Amino acid sequence: MTAAGLRRLMTRAYLVVFFGYLFLPLGIMAAATFNASRFPTVTPWRGFTLDWFRVLAEDLRMWQALGTSLLVGAAVVAVAVPLGIAAALLLDRLHGRARTLLYAVMVSPLLTPGIIIGISTLVFWKQWFGVTGGLFLTVVAQSSFIATYAMLMALARLQRFDTSLEEAALDLGASHWQAFRRITLPYLMPAAYSSALIAFLQSFENYNTTLFVRGVETTLTIYIATKVRTGLTPAVNALSLVLIALTVLGAVAYEIMRRREARAAEHRAP
């Protein structure tokens, strides 16, 4: 075998191992859903069953937790996306040191461990406003870092914005508000949709931050973690399988959307 052939073979082996490493654990978790064993496992195999989906569907607390997650996710989208877009619009019109400082503070939540975001939110609201953990603080704490994603996505789009459009509108007699509503805002909508999707998923899957500010509320992610530690049955696998299937669909849809958008941007570029 030639050296080049050997290198190709090794590359192929590495790819197989790496992607196997990524997907095999998820596959095993999914497979355990269908094992008629009281504890989720694939070894030993005790026969095929779909019963754990029925057990899952009859689990009232799971449905409650799902409801809480959907509610929190919707609220986070409503709070974080507008905040992030407003911040991006402001940053886009700032220069020099003010911009650098503001940008650093706005990006800092992404470099802060999630539990610290939860703790600082909890302490702050308790001390200043007497508010304790619950749905409200969960939304506030999650939004504080999810708004950063919205800000970054809006800012990236604004940087490709042809500002002469706005200037032309203003020159032709449009009011500031008209120019904003008819030109800037429509231009930002794709970024708004993408960040809404990201914000919802980030909120839905959040654990570390939520754990500290949830009070007695239970989101679906918290519920899963509790179940794993106390009272684990393959119903948790069934739930995981459903969530993974939905996530994969969402991720693929998002990627297709993003790529179409990127191709469109390429065509528009001179």
Add this chain to the structure above:
Amino acid sequence: MRAVLEPALRRYGAPLTVTLLVMSAAWVLLMIALPQLLMVDYSLRPMLPPSKLGGPEDVHTLRNYGTLWSNAIHLGIFLKTVWGSALVTAVTLALSYPMAFYLAQVAPKRKLPTLVLMLVVPFWINEILRTFAWYIILAYNGPLNALLVGLGVWAEPVRLLGGDGGVIAGMVYVYVLFMVLPIYNAIETLDRHQIEAAHDLGAGWIAIHRRIVVPHAKPGIAVGCIMTFMLAAGSYAVPALLGGPQSRWFTEIIYNWFFEGGNWNQGAAYAFILLVLCVGFILLMMRLFRVGLTDIAR
């Protein structure tokens, strides 16, 4: 102030500029800066019953920080969290670099979108679920034990859950993509001709990576290491699910101060120590890879 806002005022007009300012201020002050500052202030005060708040005993003190040094168990867990997170970062880097290089420079253009999608999709899946997958793999009667016993590596199943090894293996799995993607993005901008030129001039693969690819990938490596270390040191989910009483992580100690010990001031101090650790690691990486904040926070 007016000069700073001049471009915004010209573009958006006064009412809209004020709206944007108020919204940004609400986010930056109420949701980011003030909570952090208050947490630090809180950590510097002793825990007091409500009747004594504001009284002569309610003064700033470093006592809550001293607890970490006087409590040998907590200090041990803190140090383990530091080296454990560093280990997770190092292993993740070793696993990720070849993949990032392959995607950015070797993979055929036609296959690239699919490969990237295959990497990104698991990245979207809930951290708890990815951790749970390892819970099943590592279980006493789980597939890994079955495989190793079947191969004759072990005579009988071994406890894989509840120890530091399981926690670290789980973290590598859960955070590996935070390393691959930044390095991939960095190497992608490297002109392939540079590699070809070095190759034509007789450089071996090691020299090419050491002298061309790695220097170019530095900002990506720095970002990947920072993210991975921060996520590992701040992880609560992975040690809670895969660890046990013998393998507690520093985040679990913090959680206990809040919800079992009931001493929030003490918990806030520990949380701030964790934050300082992460900021320290960021500064170390910036120094080590000679990259600036603008390279990192893009």
